[in-house]
Amino acid sequence: MDYVKLINCMRCGMCLPACPTYKETFLETASPRGRVALVRKLQEGELDQSERMLEYLSLCLDCQACASACPCGVNAGELVAEFTCERKAESGLGYMEELILRKLVPHPDRLESSMVPMRMYQKSGLQKLVRKLGILKMFPKPLERMEGLLPDLPDRPLRQEIQEVTPAIGQERGTVGFFLGCVMSLVFSEASRATIQLLSSLGYRVITPRNQVCCGAPNMLGGDLAGLKEAAHTNIDIFAGYDLDFIVTDCGGCGAELKKYDHHLEGYEPAEKFSSKVRDISQVLALHADELRAKLKPLAMKASYHDPCHIAHCQGIRREPRDLLKLVPGLEYRELNEADACCGSAGTYNIARPEMSNRILRRKLDNIAASGAEVLVTGNPGCLLQLKKGLADHLPGVRIMHLTEVLAQSMASWHGCNNL
């Protein structure tokens, strides 16, 4: 790790009020500057890789709210992730990590097949029975939590259903590549369908390459930098085959990772070209706000927007989603207090660190309740999963929707949001 990145932290403490785990604990070890100091002291040899050290570092959500707050451009979340990667590179991946990150995630077919039993489990009524009998209590805790998080799955993943080319409606203004996030495709396919619809109705020809693979964010999360680079090369090659104005995604996590391909593959020109074209869907839609406004029909709802960390902190996008929501006639926009604070989902954090995740989620839910919103809008599948479950358990009166679902619903041509 680059030592300068560590000593750049001047310990001013501006990151403390931004950090969800510090706000819950008030502990310096659970703060961004504390984490930077821990990694620094590891490198300097004052501290060693004790169990406790790893426990402290793994409490980081990598939400990167600290990076937004830092006056000197230090990114504590990224530094901790980098440290984890370096550790993994030395120790090698564990058996399960190897299986998931190398054998499953990079292969969409296998990933989709792995969900088939889950879909059958839901459709057959077995899920209801299992939940009723409390059978999951007999399994390890993480499994029970994972089962609880999963909403009803669509019949088929979007990747298998969507046409590779969706023509523009009306005059064609350009061509975009659609990057299909794994979770969006597998779980929130209706939202991604809405995304494609919005793009095509604004005059974009949408190309969704069927052979694209996972963006690699799970590899990064698991400390598998090599796996991430492999995924990056595959996707870069695939999208380079088309002449595209933008590469669009409606998954905040994917967007953040795709925009960093040029950083991971430094000096590799195709990566720079690829990353420079990546846009969150809200960025592209915001370019055509006037046209969009003309197409929107009234939708009476009180709505609030939750900033996904991967969109607000990692990509710096805050204004566009709000501006887009405000285009919808009849939609009463309510700003959320601490809107850009993590919801506690953070990749697999909600499964690995359920106690802290729940505390952070409860804070988010309290803020949602205080906003008076009936619909919570966001733009990242991790947040959708976490908040959908949280709302169902504690605020059943509030629905959650992806930004593109709200906009598509407001457009007369689109019906239903049966998945959410």
Place this chain on the structure above:
Amino acid sequence: MEPTFINELKNIVGEQYTLTDRESLAVYGYDSTPEIESRPGAVLLPGRADEVVRIMRLCHGAGVTVTPRGSGTNLSGGSLSAGGVVVQTSRLNRIIEVDEENLTATVEPGVITSALHREVESRGLFYPPDPGSMNISTMGGNVAENSGGLRGLKYGVTADYVMGLETVLADGDLLRTGGKVVKDVAGYSLNPLLVSSEGTLGFFTGITVKLIPKPQAKITMLAHFPALQDAALAVSAIIAAKVIPATLEFLDKVTIKCVEDYAHVGLPLDVDAVLLIEVDGHPAVVAEEAAAVAEICKKYRSSFFQTAQTADEALKLATARRTALSALARLKPTTILEDATVPRSCIAAMLKVIQDAARKYSVTIGTFGHAGDGNLHPTCLTDERDQDEIKRAHAAFEEIFDAAIAMGGTITGEHGVGLAKKKYLPRLVGESGIKVMRGIKQAFDPKGILNPGKVF
């Protein structure tokens, strides 16, 4: 630290809030002060005021030192402890009362400054002190350091708002000073003594501050000056015209260049100084004052002057000042932020001293700060790995502090003496000053267990 002693601490605050592991002690070994670290023996996070009393009694009996700490954003090493107990106030964070009849607020020491701002402003009231770290600094820390901020010129500093204190003394006894009355001449005035005592006289558990009505209107203005001297003259002329802006902030040439490189806000690189000016109060008065400011800036040859028409525009104008520290801090790994303060009539002379010192010792110093109240922030951009440059930086600052003293100013306007400026304090207050302070310390804390080694 003895295991039996640690067990007694755990009995008071609970095991969860007693930190003694190596990792925790290492990260509580710093605050925001560059170059200074130490290792405490234990860190405690009490949740109630009576736990603080019991901690103090125990430590007093055992002869163990106690250092109060808020969020650890101290800029003079004041919240560090070598081998003693650090008591973090963060869990003592209740706003106990906002008294709208007496215009006071009473808080626990761990309340975040900006949380108090939000609470009182929602009721149309105003607590003016706004230190740069207000989003994380605690009220206890603000009182202990007598923190200032951008609004100091018009509204004063923390000391001007503290009305009452509840303080746990070194032996665990409670001391109540002041209260909600405006007039109180019973005995010595102890509040001003406790404010800015930097944790060496007592541990605050309750703080009552004065509130004022929230100003109804505010106008933000930005002016560029090709000549530094003209900017300084404009500052003096604004005050002489009997306009007291809420904010009168200054950026020098080095800072302007850094801000422009970093934030691209459209600052011209050929100007010597930028002033950010905000007037607030009754709408009619504010309009008059803004007009006066505009005229004065024009008279003193500002090359550009803009008045914000909307809140958004005001925010944009303030960007350059808000990003000053970020822009500077990004240049080099180590940032030494100082707060030498002079009578405002000496600002131009002080800026020249800073520039000369930077040149003489070949270090980069950007200066920004509160031109209106003479509190400047010369900020040295350096690299802790370059010990030679660090030495030169300190030599430059030594000249700057000596010049500030010679001008009738002070070595620290708002960061405190702590460990970092101990060496300079005798030069400012003299032997008699140190003797009186020692006597006061002796009266409050004869065993010397409260934040030892700080101030003098």
